[in-house]
Amino acid sequence: GIQVEQSPPDLILQEGANSTLRCNFSDSVNNLQWFHQNPWGQLINLFYIPSGTKQNGRLSATTVATERYSLLYISSSQTTDSGVYFCAVFKSGGGADGLTFGKGTHLIIQP
Amino acid sequence: ETGVTQTPRHLVMGMTNKKSLKCEQHLGHNAMYWYKQSAKKPLELMFVYNFKEQTENNSVPSRFSPECPNSSHLFLHLHTLQPEDSALYLCASSQEALGGGATREQFFGPGTRLTVL
Numbered sequence: 091g092i093q094v095e096q097s098p099p100d101l102i103l104q105e106g107a108n109s110t111l112r113c114n115f116s117d118s119v120n121n122l123q124w125f126h127q128n129p130w131g132q133l134i135n136l137f138y139i140p141s142g143t144k145q146n147g148r149l150s151a152t153t154v155a156t157e158r159y160s161l162l163y164i165s166s167s168q169t170t171d172s173g174v175y176f177c178a179v180f181k182s183g184g185g186a187d188g189l190t191f192g193k194g195t196h197l198i199i200q201p
Numbered sequence: 202e203t204g205v206t207q208t209p210r211h212l213v214m215g216m217t218n219k220k221s222l223k224c225e226q227h228l229g230h231n232a233m234y235w236y237k238q239s240a241k242k243p244l245e246l247m248f249v250y251n252f253k254e255q256t257e258n259n260s261v262p263s264r265f266s267p268e269c270p271n272s273s274h275l276f277l278h279l280h281t282l283q284p285e286d287s288a289l290y291l292c293a294s295s296q297e298a299l300g301g302g303a304t305r306e307q308f309f310g311p312g313t314r315l316t317v318l
Binding site for chain 2: 187194
């Protein structure tokens, strides 16, 4: 099946800093999503981005499908941005009918 | 209610108990999913229902039994679980084309945190 690797695994930043999270995947994909998991376990949708660039406030994401990676940018970090960020993908005919998740990036924003 | 809801939010059960987890989606979607998140493993897909038909059983032990009576409701029946089954169980839904796949955006419920004693 498709492999998803996220980096870095852990990231500690001061409030106000910018960050870039990376997601590499091993094959072409039909679906790529970025999620933020809050301390209570809820997965919050950030972006549905199988290709191209999107922006939502301080967050933006870019997926370069031909090179099999996606980047999530967080600007002017706030303490509420802390949590785990997951990348998840789906490939038609890839052996699974649901999303394959990476291991996540654990982000801590210090005041 | 909006989005995807799950009940109960927390569940503690013994290894001989039988319990059920419930998921309901209010988004008009036609595909529903169960995922498991353990402490030591990444989120992993368990079951997929597309147009109420099960299209995926990701090598899940038979002590987990899914049920999808209609496109809005999904259950996970649990019996004779093991302590290693303790995990966060997440339900998701999406609007897919006939034929399956997970090409569209998935939306997740808040999860049920299960502890097996």
